[in-house]
Amino acid sequence: MGEFDLIQRYFKSQSHPAAEAVPVGIGDDCAVINPTPGMQWLVSSDMLVEGRHFLSTVAPERLGHKALAVNLSDLAACGATPRAFTLALSLPRVDETFLSGFAQGLFALAQAHGIALVGGDTTAGPLNICITVMGEVPRGQALLRSGARVGDDIYVTGQTLGDARLALEVFRGTARLASGQDFEQVRRAMECPQPRVQLGLALRGLAHSAIDVSDGLLGDLGHVLKASGVGARLDVDALPRSAVLAAQDLTLQRECGLAGGDDYELVFSAPGDAAGRAAVAAAAAASGTPVQRIGSIEAESGLRLYDGAGQALALQFNSFDHFKSP
């Protein structure tokens, strides 16, 4: 099967962009898209490499899901409505089992979020997946890293922060779980992250800052603090964690939750007064997204960690950096 057959069979045939929104999709030199008047256009690219962003053991369906999910998570962190994406794929060979599974996982998530595949590229080479997503927000309403204010509460989404890292440690042989069922749960967190798109939309005009947790909570929150020129305190024991993670020793729990990475949850800040808290609770309920308050923004720069009893903790973790050994 050649390159053009491959594009047609697995990607073009399953791409059904709305004709009004995307007058020209896959099959020309460029896709043509009609931006919605009055909206700003948001763009993000993520590249996934085997051994860095996924293991060779991942099911193709999950890889297709994850490749798009990590990109949708960037749109979610900005409060954007997903519109379109491109897919560039380098493959060692044309493996139809892989491609059909990959396309199935990819398009299931795309359809769930109403985002259209509009173009891309396929080539032979070491396995590499690069997706560029585009979305929209009303002018001036994008959630940014730079908007955190002193007195904001800090929240994180989800109930399984750190599970993805725990799964990686199990794959590496440095952690053990009680059962295969536990393993499947944390493996799912690593391989099937759910981008928090609906919550991102609900946080427009409410959250002062947001970022998604891709490199680890401390590192990603650090980007927010730096961009906003503020500091923060975190209650480490308030971090949500699954029962599987909670069964591990406390050091590993904290390492996975604070510096794990690959979570694709949102960390955001919002007004710490009663009205702000009520609005966040309403946004969480409306979008069906669990959120947990884990700290607050302070004027003093730096990030201070406390346990549930209010005792200061001296912990040192490095967030994930693709050019350092983890």
Added chain:
Amino acid sequence: MGEFDLIQRYFKSQSHPAAEAVPVGIGDDCAVINPTPGMQWLVSSDMLVEGRHFLSTVAPERLGHKALAVNLSDLAACGATPRAFTLALSLPRVDETFLSGFAQGLFALAQAHGIALVGGDTTAGPLNICITVMGEVPRGQALLRSGARVGDDIYVTGQTLGDARLALEVFRGTARLASGQDFEQVRRAMECPQPRVQLGLALRGLAHSAIDVSDGLLGDLGHVLKASGVGARLDVDALPRSAVLAAQDLTLQRECGLAGGDDYELVFSAPGDAAGRAAVAAAAAASGTPVQRIGSIEAESGLRLYDGAGQALALQFNSFDHFKSP
């Protein structure tokens, strides 16, 4: 040097998007861009892999140039004004000589075309470069593959069609050139293609169809014919060729010109009457782009090749397909 330092040092520091057009560039989860009211948004992605799209011997400056050039060529083929691009880069290691050269070639071309780097990704892995470009056209004015009409003339840009393929054949040891100077000329065609952005803009409202020659003239023109539901005749001897290519035997000349690939010239069709020809000549002159008339669109499907004396030629070439051996 870590990932964030690397982004800062080589890419963010050299990216100077206009604040009004790109209120948020590199450094948040997404870039935020203001589309121009009334314009449609055009998107294209290309992924470059070592050994497929470039050789390990390429200078980093030229690789940076080429990675963006092949993407700008897609915008040119649609008649789009370049606006923004993202860069995702997988690197085996942090090599500062490579990165500074790559960035230099990339940004020199970006600045020449007024396109802003707005985001992207860096990771460790086998060398892979994925760029997504975005541009704009007035609503309904994108040049497409599907617009060719019976009676159109067919044109190709440039004076060195096939030189890139000739360079590849020299690298492969299947062709020889008279001098090192000749080699540098064809190598430059392969490594430093010049995207025909200005001509693409000048062809808005004039050309009925356009495509860029990335996989070989016959294959790429074939996409136009198929999308437009027409056929064509080509005068093979009318193909522009450099003196270096013209010194090769006729079979190799024709193979390089018709099926070479990697040219990044535009093939377009425009009205074949006197007014159409005058308008194309004016567009070529205004944009400083050589164009050559090489054939015409016909109702009968298929592509018929003739020599300069009007004799039908029976030639069989395959255009480049990344999943077949060339």
